[in-house]
Amino acid sequence: xxxxxxxxxxxxxxxxxxxxxxxxxxGLEPSVAADRVRDVAxxxxxxxxxxxxxxxxxAAFSASACAAxxxxxxxxxxxxxxxxxxxxxxxxxRQTSRKLGRQLVRAMRVIRPHDCWVGLGRSPHHPIVLGAxxxxxxxxxxxxxxxxxxxxxxxxxxxxxxxxxxxxxxTHAALARLGPLxxxxxxxxxxxxxxxxxxxxxxxxxxxxxxxxxHATWEVRLFAS
Amino acid sequence: xxxxxxxTHDHPHPHVDTAGVLPREPxxxxxxxxxxxxxSGKTALVAALCRSLGAEVNLAVVTNDIYTTEDADFLLRNGxxxxxxxRAVETGACPHTAIRDDISANLEALEDLEESIPGxxxxxxxxxxxxxxxxxxxxxxxxxxYVVDVAGGDKVPRKGGPGVTRADLLVINKTDLADxxxxxxxxxxxxxxxxxxxxxxxxxxxxEDPTAAPVAAWVRGxxxxxxxxxxxxxxxxxxxx
Numbered sequence: 001x002x003x004x005x006x007x008x009x010x011x012x013x014x015x016x017x018x019x020x021x022x023x024x025x026x027g028l029e030p031s032v033a034a035d036r037v038r039d040v041a042x043x044x045x046x047x048x049x050x051x052x053x054x055x056x057x058x059a060a061f062s063a064s065a066c067a068a069x070x071x072x073x074x075x076x077x078x079x080x081x082x083x084x085x086x087x088x089x090x091x092x093x094r095q096t097s098r099k100l101g102r103q104l105v106r107a108m109r110v111i112r113p114h115d116c117w118v119g120l121g122r123s124p125h126h127p128i129v130l131g132a133x134x135x136x137x138x139x140x141x142x143x144x145x146x147x148x149x150x151x152x153x154x155x156x157x158x159x160x161x162x163x164x165x166x167x168x169x170x171t172h173a174a175l176a177r178l179g180p181l182x183x184x185x186x187x188x189x190x191x192x193x194x195x196x197x198x199x200x201x202x203x204x205x206x207x208x209x210x211x212x213x214x215h216a217t218w219e220v221r222l223f224a225s
Numbered sequence: 226x227x228x229x230x231x232x233t234h235d236h237p238h239p240h241v242d243t244a245g246v247l248p249r250e251p252x253x254x255x256x257x258x259x260x261x262x263x264x265s266g267k268t269a270l271v272a273a274l275c276r277s278l279g280a281e282v283n284l285a286v287v288t289n290d291i292y293t294t295e296d297a298d299f300l301l302r303n304g305x306x307x308x309x310x311x312r313a314v315e316t317g318a319c320p321h322t323a324i325r326d327d328i329s330a331n332l333e334a335l336e337d338l339e340e341s342i343p344g345x346x347x348x349x350x351x352x353x354x355x356x357x358x359x360x361x362x363x364x365x366x367x368x369x370x371y372v373v374d375v376a377g378g379d380k381v382p383r384k385g386g387p388g389v390t391r392a393d394l395l396v397i398n399k400t401d402l403a404d405x406x407x408x409x410x411x412x413x414x415x416x417x418x419x420x421x422x423x424x425x426x427x428x429x430x431x432x433e434d435p436t437a438a439p440v441a442a443w444v445r446g447x448x449x450x451x452x453x454x455x456x457x458x459x460x461x462x463x464x465x466x
Contacts, residue, residue: 016326016327018326018329019327020333021327022319022322022323022327023314023315023316023319023327024317025317099333102333103329103330103333106329106332106333107329159318162317162318162319163318221315222315222316222317222318223315223318224315224317224330
């Protein structure tokens with residue numbers, strides 16, 4: 001990441017990016033219902049776990065997708081799609097990832113017009129689109145990874161403020177404490193930028209998978225996931 | 226994606242407007258947003274429009290209820306529309322965000338309906354009940370109806386807000402309750418005119434008029450106007466599509 005592209009990263013990672021993320025809690029809503037998250041301390045633990053599992057997964061795939069688009073190797077994106085499918089056992093979470101990916105493509109087509117948006121298929125996975133969006137924004141794989149892992153915790157943190165009425169300052173303080181961890185995860189994910197897609201990490205959080213499947217059956221819910 | 230070639234081909238591709246206003250395109254459905262405060266009668270109005278227009282217009286509905294499927298279920302339960310013509314969008318506890326700041330999920334629901342219902346002519350997007358500051362993005366709908374009710378107080382039109390001042394049609398609903406809640410319809414009429422200039426306002430009581438006749442007539446007018454506009458586009462330059 002250079003000084004010239006920092007603004008592009010801020011734009012991509014901003015929660016105000018109109019790409020559908022605001023309606024998703026990243027597993028927080030079912031975790032609140034199960035009383036696993038009830039205050040800022042339990043939220044911080046939840047976010048830490050999420051960053052180290054699904055956050056790392058998303059970061060590595062975003063870094064790899066970013067590197068592929070930068071190298072003009074867009075064909076590798078299809079392989080990444082299959083590899084990411086294999087790493088997400090929950091059908092609901094696979095579907096959510098593809099839905100958010102589709103929405104991000106729709107937004108990016110206008111925000112940063114580029115040929116790569118045409119060949120991504122109907123509903124590509126979100127981390128892969130995010131990596132492509134980073135590349136198209138002039139960013140490097142490390143920035144793509146950082147945007148992905150930031151996204152993995154910022155969304156649920158906002159959902160916690162809405163669902164539990166947590167103090168927004170205290171919630172953001174928790175995010176600030178997670179900063180060094182997010183940087184470390186992004187640096188770790190960057191190492192996979194040019195790796196064989198089969199060798200990308202496969203971290204998972206079984207409880208998040210189960211919670212997502214359960215949440216999708218609720219009759220009344222505020223968030224889409 | 227903006228393109229400068231003529232529309233001589235018929236393959237489907239996304240049309241993205243870069244000027245921020247949704248263009249009417251030949252052969253594509255008219256999108257009307259229906260917004261307003263909680264309990265003002267949005268879902269009942271949508272149901273009435275479906276009953277009034279359903280036989281003559283190929284239509285479908287997207288709901289944005291706070292609790293995801295409550296309004297969609299109402300439309301299904303009352304037999305107003307079959308399952309395949311209703312989509313519910315989850316709004317993450319922020320119904321105004323889903324119709325204004327980040328319209329992604331609603332765009333997706335609308336595109337799904339356009340794909341799954343050949344020849345659909347009218348798409349109604351009902352917002353979740355919200356406050357007076359909510360308004361629809363011009364990137365999501367072509368026209369918007371704002372629904373308030375007399376029981377919310379006869380001062381509502383004077384309080385304004387983008388829905389009251391700029392909606393293409395303001396509906397003042399539940400006029401049959403006016404006497405019981407001490408609402409002065411003449412005050413609401415006067416304030417609406419002051420706020421809205423030439424934009425139309427209609428008074429409605431779905432109890433007395435279950436067909437929502439004046440609103441249905443306004444929608445028919447929009448459909449006819451759109452048909453005239455789009456045929457004009459088709460015979461002129463197609464480069465802006």
